[in-house]
Amino acid sequence: MAKKVVVVGGGTGGLVAARMLQTEANRMGQPLEVTLVTASERHYMPPLWSEVALGTASVDETWAPIKNAERVYGFKVLVDPVKTFDLKGRKVTTEGGTTLDYDFLVIALGTAYGWSDYPGLDKYGFHNYGPEGALELKEALFKFKGKKIVFLVPELPFRCGIYPLEMALNVRAYFEVRGQHPEITVLYPANAVRMALGEGLERFFLRRFKRHGIKYEAGFEKLVEVTEDKIVTQKGEYAYDLLIKSPPSRLPKVLADNGLAHPGDPRFSVVTGPRFQHPEYPEVYLVGEHAMPPVGLLTAGVPIHNAAVVAAGSILHDAFGGYMIPSYAPTLCFGHSFESGFMGNCEYWWIPEEGKWGHACYTVATGPTIRMVKDSFYRAWLDALR
Numbered sequence: 553m554a555k556k557v558v559v560v561g562g563g564t565g566g567l568v569a570a571r572m573l574q575t576e577a578n579r580m581g582q583p584l585e586v587t588l589v590t591a592s593e594r595h596y597m598p599p600l601w602s603e604v605a606l607g608t609a610s611v612d613e614t615w616a617p618i619k620n621a622e623r624v625y626g627f628k629v630l631v632d633p634v635k636t637f638d639l640k641g642r643k644v645t646t647e648g649g650t651t652l653d654y655d656f657l658v659i660a661l662g663t664a665y666g667w668s669d670y671p672g673l674d675k676y677g678f679h680n681y682g683p684e685g686a687l688e689l690k691e692a693l694f695k696f697k698g699k700k701i702v703f704l705v706p707e708l709p710f711r712c713g714i715y716p717l718e719m720a721l722n723v724r725a726y727f728e729v730r731g732q733h734p735e736i737t738v739l740y741p742a743n744a745v746r747m748a749l750g751e752g753l754e755r756f757f758l759r760r761f762k763r764h765g766i767k768y769e770a771g772f773e774k775l776v777e778v779t780e781d782k783i784v785t786q787k788g789e790y791a792y793d794l795l796i797k798s799p800p801s802r803l804p805k806v807l808a809d810n811g812l813a814h815p816g817d818p819r820f821s822v823v824t825g826p827r828f829q830h831p832e833y834p835e836v837y838l839v840g841e842h843a844m845p846p847v848g849l850l851t852a853g854v855p856i857h858n859a860a861v862v863a864a865g866s867i868l869h870d871a872f873g874g875y876m877i878p879s880y881a882p883t884l885c886f887g888h889s890f891e892s893g894f895m896g897n898c899e900y901w902w903i904p905e906e907g908k909w910g911h912a913c914y915t916v917a918t919g920p921t922i923r924m925v926k927d928s929f930y931r932a933w934l935d936a937l938r
């Protein structure tokens with residue numbers, strides 16, 4: 553009888569895992585029934601929301617219908633949010649009342665945004681961490697006539713560590729050609745750039761920031777509040793005319809409600825490395841953004857992609873009696889920087905005594921071609937589902 557895999561979440565991690573499971577099983581002529589259950593008919597490519605804010609992409613260009621994966625990759629897709637996980641009984645139940653049983657479960661549910669966890673953070677400022685927010689930021693940038701723009705990272709780790717760095721350079725370029733030269737400051741609670749991306753990429757960004765007159769201030773430690781014209785932190789106050797904010801990461805509610813919070817840090821989910829399994833139920837894999845920090849990984853699409861590949865390989869190994877489980881691969885990351893682009897690479901090694909990956913990152917290349925590769929990669933990813 554065909555083994556059943558349920559994949560919960562139709563974003564980066566869910567699509568990568570379901571696609572690899574079904575296409576590898578089909579290629580080898582092995583029976584495997586893969587069902588992806590998701591909350592939205594839209595498979596989004598979130599980095600393209602930055603382009604929506606800058607006016608170079610429409611919201612419709614940032615997503616493709618996840619249902620098309622049935623035709624393209626051959627697994628089933630159910631659009632109906634999961635409400636309960638019964639790990640003991642190996643079942644998930646959706647809000648619509650469908651119950652699916654499984655031999656293996658993969659969970660990739662991204663992150664929730666804790667905007668209301670700091671006074672004023674939900675009320676003031678703009679962001680492009682969603683399509684509606686991106687349209688609001690687009691309008692705010694278009695109308696901007698002020699002097700001070702502040703990018704605020706309230707808390708670490710947060711969704712996509714390179715975002716404010718890339719966006720600050722893009723915003724500088726956006727205004728420069730309009731003949732405006734606002735003061736741009738990027739505020740981090742600690743030096744996360746070095747911690748997460750290493751000295752090589754930190755040097756790259758600091759050089760670029762110096763060249764383009766962007767201030768990088770890392771070390772305010774704790775955000776106190778945001779008011780309509782300033783950010784108050786433990787280490788000082790920062791006035792702004794335009795605030796561009798990143799969200800604090802929080803565990804998606806359905807995972808919190810079902811007892812899947814990490815015991816050491818409830819902002820994230822339970823998980824153990826190096827195969828991304830649940831500590832008590834090894835047939836359950838957690839590969840979404842919520843599962844990255846507990847095993848020392850970054851909260852971005854590229855590490856999640858790799859985690860989904862490891863989990864899919866591990867399921868194929870157990871289901872079919874031997875399939876070489878891929879090692880956690882180096883993560884090549886493409887970014888924008890002003891008119892140009894950069895390519896950074898992080899290499900990983902598993903540290904069993906810490907239960908985490910160690911990592912080292914460095915700059916591989918810079919130049920305008922890399923910006924083009926990044927843009928084409930996102931569009932090609934979505935085109936494959938159209």
Ligand SMILES: Cc1cc2nc3c(=O)[nH]c(=O)nc-3n(C[C@H](O)[C@H](O)[C@H](O)COP(=O)(O)OP(=O)(O)OC[C@H]3O[C@@H](n4cnc5c(N)ncnc54)[C@H](O)[C@@H]3O)c2cc1C
Pocket residue numbers: 560561562563564565566589590591592594595597598599600601602632633634635660661662663680681682711712715804806839840841842851852853854855856886
């Ligand atoms: C502005 C921005 C720029 C970014 N830039 C980059 C970048 O340059 N490089 C990079 O690597 N990463 C980048 N990222 C981060 C990257 O997009 C995310 O880390 C990645 O998409 C997370 O993958 P995921 O599968 O965990 O979750 P997501 O892709 O967020 O998908 C979560 C899925 O879960 C579904 N879901 C939610 N609730 C339920 C439920 N109850 N039941 C079933 N399904 C549910 C949702 O519908 C969705 O399909 C960026 C993100 C943003 C916002």
